[in-house]
Amino acid sequence: MVRLDLMSPTVLLTPDQVTPTTVQGLYVHIPFCFHKCHYCDFYSITRQSRERMDTFVELLLTEASFWQHHRPRPRTVFFGGGTPSLLPLDLMQKLIDGLKKLLDLSGVIEWTVEVNPATSDREYLAMLLGHGVNRLSLGAQSFDPRELQMLERHHHPRDVEQSLRSAIDVGFERLNLDLIYAIPGQTLGSWKRSLEQAISLQTGHLSCYGLTYEPNTPMAVRRRIGEFQPVDESVELQMLRSTRDMLCAHGLPAYEISNYARPGDECLHNLIYWKADNYLGLGPSAASHLEGHRFKNRPHLREWEQGVMNQQLPVIEHERLTPEQRMNERVWLGLRLQEGVRFEDLIRYHVTSDPYDYYRSGLQKLSESGLIEVSNTGFCLTERGIPIADSVVAELLAR
Numbered sequence: 461m462v463r464l465d466l467m468s469p470t471v472l473l474t475p476d477q478v479t480p481t482t483v484q485g486l487y488v489h490i491p492f493c494f495h496k497c498h499y500c501d502f503y504s505i506t507r508q509s510r511e512r513m514d515t516f517v518e519l520l521l522t523e524a525s526f527w528q529h530h531r532p533r534p535r536t537v538f539f540g541g542g543t544p545s546l547l548p549l550d551l552m553q554k555l556i557d558g559l560k561k562l563l564d565l566s567g568v569i570e571w572t573v574e575v576n577p578a579t580s581d582r583e584y585l586a587m588l589l590g591h592g593v594n595r596l597s598l599g600a601q602s603f604d605p606r607e608l609q610m611l612e613r614h615h616h617p618r619d620v621e622q623s624l625r626s627a628i629d630v631g632f633e634r635l636n637l638d639l640i641y642a643i644p645g646q647t648l649g650s651w652k653r654s655l656e657q658a659i660s661l662q663t664g665h666l667s668c669y670g671l672t673y674e675p676n677t678p679m680a681v682r683r684r685i686g687e688f689q690p691v692d693e694s695v696e697l698q699m700l701r702s703t704r705d706m707l708c709a710h711g712l713p714a715y716e717i718s719n720y721a722r723p724g725d726e727c728l729h730n731l732i733y734w735k736a737d738n739y740l741g742l743g744p745s746a747a748s749h750l751e752g753h754r755f756k757n758r759p760h761l762r763e764w765e766q767g768v769m770n771q772q773l774p775v776i777e778h779e780r781l782t783p784e785q786r787m788n789e790r791v792w793l794g795l796r797l798q799e800g801v802r803f804e805d806l807i808r809y810h811v812t813s814d815p816y817d818y819y820r821s822g823l824q825k826l827s828e829s830g831l832i833e834v835s836n837t838g839f840c841l842t843e844r845g846i847p848i849a850d851s852v853v854a855e856l857l858a859r
């Protein structure tokens with residue numbers, strides 16, 4: 461992997477180096493938030509002016525134009541961040557219209573925008589729907605005001621309900637809520653209450669992630685100086701188990717370790733990531749994968765701007781994966797899925813004609829330990845393997 465830490469005129473990658481290929485997903489990173497939540501390590505800035513946002517949209521469209529001759533025709537679009545709904549209405553319209561002019565978005569079947577419950581109103585949501593967005597993802601995180609405060613989230617639980625009501629009123633049918641468990645001070649009981657409230661809102665999709673202490677986030681620092689005790693690992697495991705049981709009982713089975721959906725309402729965009737398919741990312745810090753070229757944009761707005769203004773891909777890391785690395789990546793990502801990995805999905809990397817044989821020793825050992833289930837067609841994590849997925853995958857790939 462090539463990585464540059466300082467802004468440099470060196471061009472790491474040009475679109476010509478990448479063979480035009482089918483791009484299944486388009487990701488757009490909108491790096492503006494009105495406040496930094498204490499657990500978050502996504503790239504975003506909190507002091508943004510109208511002028512900065514104007515420039516951002518202009519340059520985002522310039523970056524999209526670099527890929528025009530590849531004729532990307534994604535099936536999914538995802539606007540994440542940051543807080544995409546912080547872009548003023550007219551700028552969001554300009555961004556969507558501009559992307560439609562530059563790229564062929566006529567085959568898009570799922571277009572998601574992340575929305576902060578405190579920053580969405582009916583007019584904005586109606587505009588999104590009218591412009592082809594058909595799925596909203598709301599960061600609810602918890603329905604307990606004290607837990608939201610612990611995370612430094614600046615919305616109230618009732619904002620979530622109001623935003624959902626507005627979204628349904630204007631015509632959105634596909635909705636997701638993000639929730640976080642293992643928040644300091646949270647008990648199994650309070651987590652179950654949050655889940656019950658989420659279930660009662662009847663969205664077709666829920667994402668439930670255990671809190672992670674990303675290095676250098678305020679949350680990690682507060683933990684280090686002893687401001688609070690993290691939730692005990694055994695309680696976190698009970699939270700995961702009860703999430704799987706409760707949501708399955710309410711018609712939202714897990715289809716990925718942290719994602720639950722009514723059958724048919726799975727997030728198609730995220731499935732592209734977990735199946736190691738091709739996606740193009742635009743905006744600061746956005747990651748892309750195009751047939752073994754994995755690259756990441758500069759995670760800094762000014763540096764990203766400078767790269768695009770210089771008519772260069774604003775890339776800070778570029779890695780060319782070997783066929784074997786690609787196959788292994790397909791395994792570790794695919795094992796997150798409930799359906800697991802099919803042997804036939806691995807043959808296309810032309811590393812082996814017999815993937816079972818290739819991974820035989822790891823598969824045998826892990827299935828004897830009850831962590832992986834192997835069938836004639838593929839393999840998946842067992843209920844015991846799911847909570848320790850990372851170490852199971854590490855063991856499998858350490859051939």
Ligand code: SF4
Nearest residue numbers: 493496497500541542
């Ligand atoms: S709103 Fe989302 S992206 Fe912004 S700081 Fe909070 S968690 Fe991070």
